Amino acid sequence: MQASIDTRQRIVNAAKTRFHSRSYGDVGVKEICDSAEVQKGSFYHFFPSKRDLAIAVIEEFADDWATGFIAEAFDPKLPPMERFDYLIDAAYFWQKAARDIQGHLPGCLFGNLALEISTQDDILRAKLNAVFIMAKKRIMETLDEAVAEGSVEPLDSENSAEAMLAYLEGLILLAKTQNNPDVIHRLGKAIKSIRIETNSL
Amino acid sequence: MQASIDTRQRIVNAAKTRFHSRSYGDVGVKEICDSAEVQKGSFYHFFPSKRDLAIAVIEEFADDWATGFIAEAFDPKLPPMERFDYLIDAAYFWQKAARDIQGHLPGCLFGNLALEISTQDDILRAKLNAVFIMAKKRIMETLDEAVAEGSVEPLDSENSAEAMLAYLEGLILLAKTQNNPDVIHRLGKAIKSIRIETNSL
DNA sequence: ATCATAGTTGACCGGTCAGTCTAATGCAAG
DNA sequence: CTTGCATTAGACTGACCGGTCAACTATGAT
Numbered sequence: 001m002q003a004s005i006d007t008r009q010r011i012v013n014a015a016k017t018r019f020h021s022r023s024y025g026d027v028g029v030k031e032i033c034d035s036a037e038v039q040k041g042s043f044y045h046f047f048p049s050k051r052d053l054a055i056a057v058i059e060e061f062a063d064d065w066a067t068g069f070i071a072e073a074f075d076p077k078l079p080p081m082e083r084f085d086y087l088i089d090a091a092y093f094w095q096k097a098a099r100d101i102q103g104h105l106p107g108c109l110f111g112n113l114a115l116e117i118s119t120q121d122d123i124l125r126a127k128l129n130a131v132f133i134m135a136k137k138r139i140m141e142t143l144d145e146a147v148a149e150g151s152v153e154p155l156d157s158e159n160s161a162e163a164m165l166a167y168l169e170g171l172i173l174l175a176k177t178q179n180n181p182d183v184i185h186r187l188g189k190a191i192k193s194i195r196i197e198t199n200s201l
Numbered sequence: 202m203q204a205s206i207d208t209r210q211r212i213v214n215a216a217k218t219r220f221h222s223r224s225y226g227d228v229g230v231k232e233i234c235d236s237a238e239v240q241k242g243s244f245y246h247f248f249p250s251k252r253d254l255a256i257a258v259i260e261e262f263a264d265d266w267a268t269g270f271i272a273e274a275f276d277p278k279l280p281p282m283e284r285f286d287y288l289i290d291a292a293y294f295w296q297k298a299a300r301d302i303q304g305h306l307p308g309c310l311f312g313n314l315a316l317e318i319s320t321q322d323d324i325l326r327a328k329l330n331a332v333f334i335m336a337k338k339r340i341m342e343t344l345d346e347a348v349a350e351g352s353v354e355p356l357d358s359e360n361s362a363e364a365m366l367a368y369l370e371g372l373i374l375l376a377k378t379q380n381n382p383d384v385i386h387r388l389g390k391a392i393k394s395i396r397i398e399t400n401s402l
Numbered sequence: 403a404t405c406a407t408a409g410t411t412g413a414c415c416g417g418t419c420a421g422t423c424t425a426a427t428g429c430a431a432g
Numbered sequence: 433c434t435t436g437c438a439t440t441a442g443a444c445t446g447a448c449c450g451g452t453c454a455a456c457t458a459t460g461a462t
Binding site: 229230231241242244245249250251 | 418419420421422423424
């Protein structure tokens with residue numbers, strides 16, 4: 001059926017933007033249905049529960065993220081370390097655009113959800129963690145390339161990558177708390193100074 | 202009156218632990234009242250709304266934090282840069298202890314609340330931001346001391362302090378997502394490598 | 403044409419939400 | 433003893449929550 005795929009997608013789309021700009025707990029199923037112009041019954045035809053919708057949202061958003069935001073920033077044509085400048089830039093412009101439209105800086109959907117629900121739902125937590133692992137891998141590969149290329153001294157690329165990811169999430173957290181995207185630009189450059197040395201066993 | 206002060210305090214205490222280990226949205230007024238052994242009427246005698254309770258919780262927790270956690274870590278008797286090791290250590294042990302008791306790593310109350318409600322309530326957001334500004338100041342002072350002492354090359358201490366705070370919050374976010382306090386230890390040492398240079402105008 | 407099935411509708415469920423209200427307390431000052 | 437006020441008790445409100453259900457429609461295969 002045609003309409004059905006569309007219906008499911010409309011639900012996920014409506015949920016995506018709402019979960020991102022508000023929170024999981026604050027957005028009700030009814031509100032999502034209304035905005036997607038779908039009835040409650042149809043919602044529960046596609047999703048056994050609100051939680052399952054959250055899983056779908058995380059998966060789709062992770063995909064959008066990997067093929068959009070991340071893929072653009074980690075352009076293999078760019079010198080490895082320059083990609084981090086693009087990453088910070090992309091984060092800045094994304095947050096700024098959202099803030100200019102909605103009036104509030106939404107932050108990172110994954111970070112938001114992680115802090116909201118990871119003490120309450122281990123499966124959702126694991127899904128979110130998987131997204132972060134994926135991002136970490138991309139950073140790590142970039143770091144490895146930079147080392148191979150000679151533009152960075154050898155380091156513990158896995159831990160350094162994770163530390164850089166933590167920093168990025170932290171920046172976005174502060175930017176959201178200040179409702180000001182400039183934080184990302186102002187502090188972003190320091191991401192390249194984060195290093196964890198290889199453990200000399 | 203004696204009991205009244207105690208009642209108010211019991212409400213705040215019950216809310217503090219619950220907001221921290223779950224979320225603002227997920228914890229209801231009834232649950233807080235039950236656990237504080239207080240009636241709804243008493244609750245609304247002391248707090249006009251749940252939101253006002255949140256304000257009280259943030260204020261009290263900020264106080265606990267400043268006089269406990271932060272004051273211990275930023276011990277003026279320690280060499281300035283060593284204080285950051287203590288900070289990371291304190292964060293690690295706190296999160297680990299909470300995880301061992303509750304089964305879930307609670308993260309930072311301020312970070313949690315910031316991501317959950319700062320798009321929905323500007324006053325709460327400002328309160329949270331004030332807590333971060335206070336923490337930033339403590340870090341900045343420490344950095345300034347280190348520079349004065351000669352153990353650190355001159356830098357933009359205000360922005361560097363903010364960047365270090367972002368990193369700490371990011372670490373705790375990842376630790377929560379993995380439900381594993383080790384992240385804090387594993388990546389914590391890099392906090393001292395974060396630097397933002399003075400803008401040479 | 404007919405039948406199974408996917409999708410849709412909207413009324414409906416019990417429970418819980420934040421918040422209200424009135425009446426009963428306990429206590430302190432006059 | 434009494435008056436007055438802060439506090440507490442707990443029943444209650446209406447709205448909303450996530451979720452269910454039985455009836456209905458559209459479609460594609462036989």
